[in-house]
Amino acid sequence: MDIRPIKTEADYQAALKQIEALFDASPGSPQGDELEVLTTLVEAYEEQRYAIPAPDPVEAVTYFMDSRGLTRHDQKDSET
Numbered sequence: 001m002d003i004r005p006i007k008t009e010a011d012y013q014a015a016l017k018q019i020e021a022l023f024d025a026s027p028g029s030p031q032g033d034e035l036e037v038l039t040t041l042v043e044a045y046e047e048q049r050y051a052i053p054a055p056d057p058v059e060a061v062t063y064f065m066d067s068r069g070l071t072r073h074d075q076k077d078s079e080t
Helices: 009-022 030-049 057-067 072-079
Strands: none
């Protein structure tokens, strides 16, 4: 098992390729352990490199309501 930190896009792509090769590894096996370590490293890299900021709460609620065809009046109707 030759695992190193993921520092570049090339490292990231190589890790994804190795994860794909190990995808069916049995948990607890050496290959399963390698898969677990690689997925943890990839997850950390993605959080740093491709972080998705939390939405503005008001915008999130507005989007939710719009996507379901709801209005402010719908909320008032459900309270009574």
